[in-house]
Amino acid sequence: MKKIIKILLIVCIVLSFITINSTSFAVDSGIIEVKVTEKLPGLECDGSKSDYTCKVGTWFSSFTILLKNLVKWFSYIAMLWAILFIIINGILYTMWMDKEWVKKRIIQTLLWIIVLMLSWVILYLVAPWVYY
Numbered sequence: 001m002k003k004i005i006k007i008l009l010i011v012c013i014v015l016s017f018i019t020i021n022s023t024s025f026a027v028d029s030g031i032i033e034v035k036v037t038e039k040l041p042g043l044e045c046d047g048s049k050s051d052y053t054c055k056v057g058t059w060f061s062s063f064t065i066l067l068k069n070l071v072k073w074f075s076y077i078a079m080l081w082a083i084l085f086i087i088i089n090g091i092l093y094t095m096w097m098d099k100e101w102v103k104k105r106i107i108q109t110l111l112w113i114i115v116l117m118l119s120w121v122i123l124y125l126v127a128p129w130v131y132y
Contacts, residue, residue: 085109
């Protein structure tokens with residue numbers, strides 16, 4: 001478990017450095033317009049089929065976009081994982097001899113879902129920009 005957490009932390013740090021451009025260490029919170037041939041996901045892009053102009057934020061705005069996407073994807077994957085756990089535990093409940101152990105796992109999964117939903121509420125109260 002500790003190795004997985006370390007790997008996820010390293011991946012998050014690497015991704016955050018990749019998204020920060022070369023002018024990131026200047027105190028600039030402006031927006032740069034970049035011409036591209038396709039729409040870039042997560043950015044505001046205007047234009048026609050092959051000529052788009054996308055607005056890319058510098059420094060902190062790039063970091064907030066990365067953080068927003070990471071939080072969203074993590075919470076979606078965690079919720080899907082919890083639903084999968086409930087389905088698997090329901091199948092185990094019908095086939096397993098030790099029903100108390102399976103009930104305990106189902107209750108733990110339901111508590112996990114409650115904690116996840118509470119984290120969404122707390123995060124929405126603290127940093128509502130994550131869900132916009």
